[in-house]
Amino acid sequence: MGVTIKDIARMANVSTTTVSRVINNKSEGVSESTRKKILDLVKEFNYQPNALARGLVTKKTKTIGLIIPDISNPFFPDIARGVEDSANDYGYNVFLCNTDEDLHKESEYINALKEKYVDGIIFTLASIPKYEHILDLIKSGIPVVMMDRFIESKDIKGVFLDNLEGGYIATKHLIDLGHRKIGCITGPLHTKTSIERYEGYQKALMDANITLDKSFVVESNYKMDGGMKAAEELLREKKITSIFACNDLMAYGAYKVIKACEYKIPQDISIVGFDDILISQMLETQLTTIKQPTYDMGATAAKMLIDMIEGKKVRKKIVSFKPQLIIRQSTCAIDRR
Amino acid sequence: MGVTIKDIARMANVSTTTVSRVINNKSEGVSESTRKKILDLVKEFNYQPNALARGLVTKKTKTIGLIIPDISNPFFPDIARGVEDSANDYGYNVFLCNTDEDLHKESEYINALKEKYVDGIIFTLASIPKYEHILDLIKSGIPVVMMDRFIESKDIKGVFLDNLEGGYIATKHLIDLGHRKIGCITGPLHTKTSIERYEGYQKALMDANITLDKSFVVESNYKMDGGMKAAEELLREKKITSIFACNDLMAYGAYKVIKACEYKIPQDISIVGFDDILISQMLETQLTTIKQPTYDMGATAAKMLIDMIEGKKVRKKIVSFKPQLIIRQSTCAIDRR
DNA sequence: CTGAAAGCGCTAACAC
DNA sequence: GTGTTAGCGCTTTCAG
Numbered sequence: 001m002g003v004t005i006k007d008i009a010r011m012a013n014v015s016t017t018t019v020s021r022v023i024n025n026k027s028e029g030v031s032e033s034t035r036k037k038i039l040d041l042v043k044e045f046n047y048q049p050n051a052l053a054r055g056l057v058t059k060k061t062k063t064i065g066l067i068i069p070d071i072s073n074p075f076f077p078d079i080a081r082g083v084e085d086s087a088n089d090y091g092y093n094v095f096l097c098n099t100d101e102d103l104h105k106e107s108e109y110i111n112a113l114k115e116k117y118v119d120g121i122i123f124t125l126a127s128i129p130k131y132e133h134i135l136d137l138i139k140s141g142i143p144v145v146m147m148d149r150f151i152e153s154k155d156i157k158g159v160f161l162d163n164l165e166g167g168y169i170a171t172k173h174l175i176d177l178g179h180r181k182i183g184c185i186t187g188p189l190h191t192k193t194s195i196e197r198y199e200g201y202q203k204a205l206m207d208a209n210i211t212l213d214k215s216f217v218v219e220s221n222y223k224m225d226g227g228m229k230a231a232e233e234l235l236r237e238k239k240i241t242s243i244f245a246c247n248d249l250m251a252y253g254a255y256k257v258i259k260a261c262e263y264k265i266p267q268d269i270s271i272v273g274f275d276d277i278l279i280s281q282m283l284e285t286q287l288t289t290i291k292q293p294t295y296d297m298g299a300t301a302a303k304m305l306i307d308m309i310e311g312k313k314v315r316k317k318i319v320s321f322k323p324q325l326i327i328r329q330s331t332c333a334i335d336r337r
Numbered sequence: 338m339g340v341t342i343k344d345i346a347r348m349a350n351v352s353t354t355t356v357s358r359v360i361n362n363k364s365e366g367v368s369e370s371t372r373k374k375i376l377d378l379v380k381e382f383n384y385q386p387n388a389l390a391r392g393l394v395t396k397k398t399k400t401i402g403l404i405i406p407d408i409s410n411p412f413f414p415d416i417a418r419g420v421e422d423s424a425n426d427y428g429y430n431v432f433l434c435n436t437d438e439d440l441h442k443e444s445e446y447i448n449a450l451k452e453k454y455v456d457g458i459i460f461t462l463a464s465i466p467k468y469e470h471i472l473d474l475i476k477s478g479i480p481v482v483m484m485d486r487f488i489e490s491k492d493i494k495g496v497f498l499d500n501l502e503g504g505y506i507a508t509k510h511l512i513d514l515g516h517r518k519i520g521c522i523t524g525p526l527h528t529k530t531s532i533e534r535y536e537g538y539q540k541a542l543m544d545a546n547i548t549l550d551k552s553f554v555v556e557s558n559y560k561m562d563g564g565m566k567a568a569e570e571l572l573r574e575k576k577i578t579s580i581f582a583c584n585d586l587m588a589y590g591a592y593k594v595i596k597a598c599e600y601k602i603p604q605d606i607s608i609v610g611f612d613d614i615l616i617s618q619m620l621e622t623q624l625t626t627i628k629q630p631t632y633d634m635g636a637t638a639a640k641m642l643i644d645m646i647e648g649k650k651v652r653k654k655i656v657s658f659k660p661q662l663i664i665r666q667s668t669c670a671i672d673r674r
Numbered sequence: 675c676t677g678a679a680a681g682c683g684c685t686a687a688c689a690c
Numbered sequence: 691g692t693g694t695t696a697g698c699g700c701t702t703t704c705a706g
Contacts, residue, residue, distance in 0.1 A: 004683055015693045020685060029691050051452040052398070053683035055389045056698045063453070066433075072418045072632075074615065077409040084408070084435055093449055096403075096433040098421055112430055115388040116400070252619065278411065282589065284621040295409075341699055352677045357701060366675050390699035393682045 003045045011045075012038050023049060055117055064305060065113040065121040067097045067106065074277045075294065076124075079147065082298025083122060090306045092119070107133055114142070120305045125149040143308040145301045150192050157308070157317045159301040163193050166290045166323035167200020167246070170272045173288070173325055174242045175208045178334035179270060182210075183234040183243040185250050187222045194222075197246045197274065216240060220250055227253025235261060241334055242270035248277045248289055255283065255330070270331040274323075286328035293321050340382045348382075349375050360386060392454055401642060402450040402458040404434045404443065411614045412631065413461075416484070419635025420459060427643045429456070444470055451479070457642045462486040480645040482638045487529050494645070494654045496638040500530050503627045503660035504537020504583070507609045510625070510662055511579045512545045515671035516607060519547075520571040520580040522587050524559045531559075534583045534611065553577060557587055564590025572598060578671055579607035585614045585626055592620065592667070607668040611660075623665035630658050 005023075009016040014034055021030050022038045041047070055061040066083050068076050080096065087094045095118065097109040106125075110133065113121060120143035125131060131151050138144050138155060146158030174182050184201045187194030198217070205212055218233050220226035227250030234240055235257065245251035251273030255265065263269050265285045273280060276291035300319055307314050342360075346353040351371055358367050359375045378384070392398040403420050405413050417433065424431045432455065434446040447470065450458060457480035462468060468488050475481050475492060483495030511519050521538045524531030535554070542549055555570050557563035564587030571577055572594065582588035588610030592602065600606050602622045610617060613628035637656055644651050 005685095006683075016684075017686085017694085018692060021692090024685085031691060034691080048448060048452050050393070050454070050683050052389045052392045052454055053698090054685075056387070056393055056683080056700090057685045059698085061389070061453075070418065071408065071421070072414040074411075074414075077411075077414050080433065081407065081409040081435060084433055088435075093432050093434070093453065095430050096417065096421055097430070098418060098425075111385060115385050116398075116430065117387065117389055279616045279619050282616045283619065342701095343699075353700075354677060354702080355675085358676090361701085368675060371675085387699050390682090391701075393684090393699080394701045396682085 003047050005047075005049065008038060008041050008045070008047055011041055014038070023047075059117065060119055060309075061117045062092050063095065063116070063118045064092050064302070064309075065095045065097060065109070065118045067099060067109055067113075067121060068124045069101045070098050071096065075275060078294035079124075079298035079301075082295040082300075083302040084298075086299045086302035087306070090303075092302075092306060094302075103130060103133075110137060114140075118142075119309045120144065122147055122301050122305055125151070143305055145305040145308070147297065147301045148193070157304065157314065159297050159304065159319045160321065161193075161292050161297070162320050162322055163196035164200040164203070166274060166292075167197035167244070168204045169200075169323065169325045170197075170244050170274065170290050171201045171204035172208075173272060173327070173331065174244060174270060175204060175210070177242075177270065177331060179242040180210055180334075181213075181238070181240045181242070182216065183238065183240040184217045185227060185230040185234070185243060185245040185254060186217065186219050187246045187250075189219050194246060201244055220246075222247050222249060224249045224253040224256075226250055227255075228257050230254065231257040235263075240269070242331070243272075245271065245273050248273040248275045248280050248287060251287055251289065251330075252279065252283070255285070255287070266330050266332040270334075272331055276326055281328065283330075285330050288328045288331040289326050291324045291326050293324070297321055340384050342384075342386070345375060345378050345382070345384055348378055351375070360384075396454065397456055397646075398454045399429050400432065400453070400455045401429050401639070401646075402432045402434060402446070402455045404436060404446055404450075404458060405461045406438045407435050408433065412612060415631040416461075416635035416638075419632040419637075420639040421635075423636040423639035424643070427640075429639075429643060431639075440467060440470075447474060451477075455479075456646045457481065459484055459638050459642055462488070480642055482642040482645070484634065484638045485530070494641065494651065496634050496641065496656045497658065498530075498629050498634070499657050499659055500533035501537040501540070503611060503629075504534035504581070505541045506537075506660065506662050507534075507581050507611065507627050508538045508541035509545075510609060510664070510668065511581060511607060512541060512547070514579075514607065514668060516579040517547055517671075518550075518575070518577045518579070519553065520575065520577040521554045522564060522567040522571070522580060522582040522591060523554065523556050524583045524587075526556050531583060538581055557583075559584050559586060561586045561590040561593075563587055564592075565594045567591065568594040572600075577606070579668070580609075582608065582610050585610040585612045585617050585624060588624055588626070588667075589616065589620070592622075592624070603667050603669040607671075609668055613663055618665065620667075622667050625665045625668040626663050628661045628663050630661070634658055 005016045005019050009019045019038055022035050084094050099105045122145050124147045150160055186198045218230040220230045231254035243254055245254055258269050273287050273289035276289045280287035280289050342353045342356050346356045356375055359372050421431050436442045459482050461484045487497055523535045555567040557567045568591035580591055582591055595606050610624050610626035613626045617624035617626050
């Protein structure tokens, strides 16, 4: 559909090689006059190089894949936006792939992306701890950057949040406010992120010489209803004065239960979440939470990937982002009770 | 990187033609034995066809482009998910492109997608009423499906929400509850969607024999702060008893102002929004609103596009989705005041 | 039922 | 400075 490099060459009375040289700016050895002639023709006939043909010979497509669990999960749009913006800056396009954490879909996407010769892939793994296929992928030579969910392996590169630090500062904030009986609603404890946040909680307690009471810890599912159930359990004569929920959705579930029980937030019970999703600042009592720099994480992952693709030295194999405590209205000092 | 059709052909002692036939299931004329031999080899060596080479000759890439303003706008992730799911069902991959409603970026993406030979493009236009480039694109022959934002043109195909109906049922709901003094916070009135929602409001009033009071109508910007300003204006001795905000973000802005003024929702002022974004059901007083079937719209757009690509008869050129009234807690009958 | 040959549109040695 | 040639990996006539 349209004019090819041959057409331009014929009209300019030059070879395709020469045309190729100028459209790729490898025009060291092209006279200014033929250069201009070609450029004029290109503009006049709106010549657009066929990326398939080009890719077939160069083995580069200026295309990357982004594989995530689910773009409609509020955690991912900002990441995706960061990735796409960076990619776009470097002239790359991005394939969006939603896996629903399904390993089969994950493999299918990997195959499709390989067939389409993407230059690299950014990955947020399924939380299931199974990733031989990823390791194989990396060994096959295609640049891969992991995001958010870590893999134990020497040759992994990636962008992660310091979840331990996040759990730590969330809990420390509560401790600094005078709380001693701090409940913890964790995510599923077979995932690294959940474990780390929980470890952060434990470390903060330890540093403050507070003994861990396991009955204050409830494992949940990162969902709202899970947060509700967990809060019901914690409220059952545990006498806790505060809760650290390992994500905002669960914090919101807890929030609803607490308010339904006629407790006041933060006077009766302080609560801190994790993620800083949009709703957190829209609640009646705005949620104190731990913010992840999602956009930056996406943007950094894409930059890193493209550096790898273009053979630049990638200094840091692992970039660790620091979470940030956002103090809002759902926490207060215990002596204000 | 890896084994090609030639390798398979050599190992099977057949021509590449034959291999091509079996991997593309055009194997009418291939004996069962060679067929099996080839399939075994394909599996053994994990042969993956090179999509670039294939696309170069077939002019088809099993790839579509999705051009939207901004994936981090909560309205779009569900749409994108619908698009991607449908595409995936048919074996297509999707390029994600964020334009920020910038016409220049829009054109750049169109060019890039054409160079990469996408089979079709799904579009949510910038709201600026300028779209010659889209019309050109369509004339160039590449299948295009519009989404959400309409263009006046015979040969347009697309998927839209019946925004007039949406404005109508929102307003009618208020009228049915006994309200007569109904404020309206519109979006920017140079966009078709905004105009239509506003027209729906007017039509509902007219059908109920309520005279339109223009002082009850405030044009705003679809953003939260715009909703706040508009609400402040409406609250200034207009004596309205209810507000129809043309999206949830503005409704939320109004909500905050109303509560800040110590009015009660819905007893003093009823409010209905539009979109049903996640936060609407998370507010202290859950928001009555108009829901758009975003996922379905995306999924339908992709199906439509792929049907066009694959030459199937597309019965409906325009699919109009009906909005749905979601009654929650922010509206009540006027006599309960 | 199978293969030979041409060609998609481009880039990359290499030669002049 | 510029052109010739080969070839990327595949599909598609056309012939047998």
